Amino acid sequence: MILKPKAAEHFTDLHGGNGSVAISRHLDPHDVKGLDLFAKVVIEKGGSIGYHEHLDDSEGYYILSGQADFIDADGEYRPVGPHDLCLITKGESHGIVNTGESKLVFLAVVF
Amino acid sequence: MILKPKAAEHFTDLHGGNGSVAISRHLDPHDVKGLDLFAKVVIEKGGSIGYHEHLDDSEGYYILSGQADFIDADGEYRPVGPHDLCLITKGESHGIVNTGESKLVFLAVVF
Numbered sequence: 001m002i003l004k005p006k007a008a009e010h011f012t013d014l015h016g017g018n019g020s021v022a023i024s025r026h027l028d029p030h031d032v033k034g035l036d037l038f039a040k041v042v043i044e045k046g047g048s049i050g051y052h053e054h055l056d057d058s059e060g061y062y063i064l065s066g067q068a069d070f071i072d073a074d075g076e077y078r079p080v081g082p083h084d085l086c087l088i089t090k091g092e093s094h095g096i097v098n099t100g101e102s103k104l105v106f107l108a109v110v111f
Numbered sequence: 112m113i114l115k116p117k118a119a120e121h122f123t124d125l126h127g128g129n130g131s132v133a134i135s136r137h138l139d140p141h142d143v144k145g146l147d148l149f150a151k152v153v154i155e156k157g158g159s160i161g162y163h164e165h166l167d168d169s170e171g172y173y174i175l176s177g178q179a180d181f182i183d184a185d186g187e188y189r190p191v192g193p194h195d196l197c198l199i200t201k202g203e204s205h206g207i208v209n210t211g212e213s214k215l216v217f218l219a220v221v222f
Contacts, residue, residue: 002181002189003196026196034145034169034222038196058145062218064175070113078113085114085137085149107173111145111222 003027005040017095019047023108037110040064043098051075051095054088054110061086062107067100114138116151126206130158134219148221151175154209162186162206165199165221172197173218178211 005024014021025039036057043049043066051071061070063084069077070084073092079099080086088094098104116135125132136150147168154160154177162182172181174195180188181195184203190210191197199205209215 001183001198002191003198005194005196027198032169032198032200035171038171038173038220040194058143060146060149062149072112080113083116083151085116087112087114087138087143089143107218109149109220 003038008042014049015052015095016050017048017097019098020044021047021049035109035111037108039108041106041108043068043096043104045098045100045102047104048097049095051093053093054090056090057110058087058089058092059094059111060088060107060109061094061096062109064105064107066098066102066104066106068104068106069097069099071095071097114149119153125160126163127161128159128206128208131155132158132160146220146222148219150219152217152219154179154207154215156209156211156213158215159208160206162204164204165201167201168221169198169200169203170205170222171199171218171220172205172207173220175216175218177209177213177215177217179215179217180208180210182206182208
């Protein structure tokens with residue numbers, strides 16, 4: 001099947017982060033077994049997604065464009081850019097901060 | 112954790128397709144539970160990955176750049192481009208043909 005991105009949903013201060021985050025989902029949770037989220041995420045300059053825990057699933061952020069600090073499972077801020085896959089597994093936490101001069105765009109994959 | 116793409120592995124006539132396919136994996140199978148492959152795939156102009164079955168897992172192709180025909184689970188050839196997620200689930204088959212004038216680049220996610 002071919003799944004196109006749906007209209008963006010807009011969030012502010014997501015998980016205690018800053019600014020505006022737009023999420024364009026390709027599928028709804030439970031549409032596909034083993035894949036609870038596949039979405040393009042856009043964080044405006046200066047924005048972030050706050051540090052939060054994944055109790056029941058794992059998630060990868062694959063950076064498409066822009067520069068960021070990924071807040072890793074150990075709480076460390078690590079600089080990332082295009083082609084980096086920032087991964088946490090079940091029970092871990094993460095967040096991300098747009099540190100660049102433009103939008104940060106990445107794919108979020110929850111499995 | 113931050114996973115960067117590994118050096119590309121090169122395949123010819125993959126699953127009975129044509130031409131050269133380069134696969135840059137971010138992780139090895141069984142590194143991460145529930146995610147058996149996360150890789151960037153590049154198919155040269157005129158190339159393809161032949162139609163093949165996934166007996167034990169599901170796979171999505173997320174088109175990053177280029178134009179293609181996705182050979183869907185029903186055997187139909189469907190045109191796809193950037194931002195399309197081409198998904199098959201366990202037990203289904205798929206393939207992809209680079210129909211564009213340049214490289215076809217996509218992410219392959221097996222879960």
